[in-house]
Amino acid sequence: MIAKTIKLNNGVLLPTVGLGTYRSKPGEVEEAVKIAIDAGYRHIDCAWFYLNEAEVGSAIREKIASGAVKREDLFITSKLWNNFHAKDAVVPKLKESLKALGLDYLDLYLIHWPFGTKEDAPLMPTENLQDCFSDVDYIETWQGMEEGHKLGLAKSIGVSNFNAEQIDRVLKNGTIKPVVNQVECNPNLNQKKLIEFCKQRDIAIVGYCPLGRSEYMGRPGFPEPTIFDPKVAEIGKKYNKSPAQVVLNYLVSLGISVIPKSVTKSRIVENIDIFDFTLSKEDIAYLDSCNKNKRVCPLTDFKDHKYYSFNAEF
Numbered sequence: 001m002i003a004k005t006i007k008l009n010n011g012v013l014l015p016t017v018g019l020g021t022y023r024s025k026p027g028e029v030e031e032a033v034k035i036a037i038d039a040g041y042r043h044i045d046c047a048w049f050y051l052n053e054a055e056v057g058s059a060i061r062e063k064i065a066s067g068a069v070k071r072e073d074l075f076i077t078s079k080l081w082n083n084f085h086a087k088d089a090v091v092p093k094l095k096e097s098l099k100a101l102g103l104d105y106l107d108l109y110l111i112h113w114p115f116g117t118k119e120d121a122p123l124m125p126t127e128n129l130q131d132c133f134s135d136v137d138y139i140e141t142w143q144g145m146e147e148g149h150k151l152g153l154a155k156s157i158g159v160s161n162f163n164a165e166q167i168d169r170v171l172k173n174g175t176i177k178p179v180v181n182q183v184e185c186n187p188n189l190n191q192k193k194l195i196e197f198c199k200q201r202d203i204a205i206v207g208y209c210p211l212g213r214s215e216y217m218g219r220p221g222f223p224e225p226t227i228f229d230p231k232v233a234e235i236g237k238k239y240n241k242s243p244a245q246v247v248l249n250y251l252v253s254l255g256i257s258v259i260p261k262s263v264t265k266s267r268i269v270e271n272i273d274i275f276d277f278t279l280s281k282e283d284i285a286y287l288d289s290c291n292k293n294k295r296v297c298p299l300t301d302f303k304d305h306k307y308y309s310f311n312a313e314f
């Protein structure tokens, strides 16, 4: 099945379902990407931080070489990690992702998080945090992103995990408008206010952890993913769809794109097979009622960082 698309503010079309690749291990992600392309996925979500771009790229290139898909039909995203927020670090890191992927350009390059860490800090520090934080302003980082776009290395540029105020600062200080804000979005955290705020500014939302990162189920303090809610399974039965399909259909109906991760063939196929049913008003109302504003990815270790985004309401 081919996903519907959203038109970005620069005219580029973004498929509303993409394959997530975080925690997809080397040894399994290559196959997952090939299965996804065969199943109709045209949007793959990658990041320098996931440390698997070489394998993802190898699968993409194999599918292009075999004639299964053309490069121009794919929408490949990558992201700049926190240690490299200095303006001069952006283009070299973008080139590093392109080299690992074996591609000439990205369709979308994102600032992964608004807050930076020092270049030599651990990638995800858990101690001596204040020593690891850098105070490079993401406006400076955005200037590096604009440079990457002007060089033709990224057709579109955007941000991730930015709150409303941070989005407005980028709009005020940048010369290119971000096309996307990629943020966590699932029925536990439906992000309606941020979606509306971005819509008013013609910025699309890509929702990560759409399935609530189901493998973390049962971890203390972790929001129970809605795909395990018996009521969602009941809704699915009416349409002959799985709970995951119900949740993904609901999220796409909010006007966003979703990037469920899977390395399991049946689930990869299932997660894009969501465009042949429409949830009733009552079913949508139930999913709306699941909102608890609880995050899978609060990154609370960074809560004292000057540019931490989740202290604001949205």
Ligand SMILES: NC(=O)c1ccc[n+]([C@@H]2O[C@H](COP(=O)([O-])OP(=O)(O)OC[C@H]3O[C@@H](n4cnc5c(N)ncnc54)[C@H](OP(=O)(O)O)[C@@H]3O)[C@@H](O)[C@H]2O)c1
Pocket: 019, 020, 021, 022, 023, 045, 046, 112, 160, 161, 182, 183, 207, 208, 209, 210, 211, 212, 213, 214, 215, 227, 242, 244, 245, 259, 260, 261, 262, 263, 264, 267, 268, 270, 271, 297
């Ligand atoms: N911008 C950011 O800061 C950021 C943060 C987090 C994530 N992301 C992106 O968003 C993607 C998705 O988020 P996520 O990977 O954290 O969580 P997710 O997509 O919500 O959940 C993935 C989990 O759900 C399982 N799953 C997949 N399809 C399923 C189905 N149909 N039924 C039941 N379980 C299913 C997967 O298992 P199997 O793989 O074993 O099938 C995996 O354990 C990431 O991979 C990454 O690309 C971005």
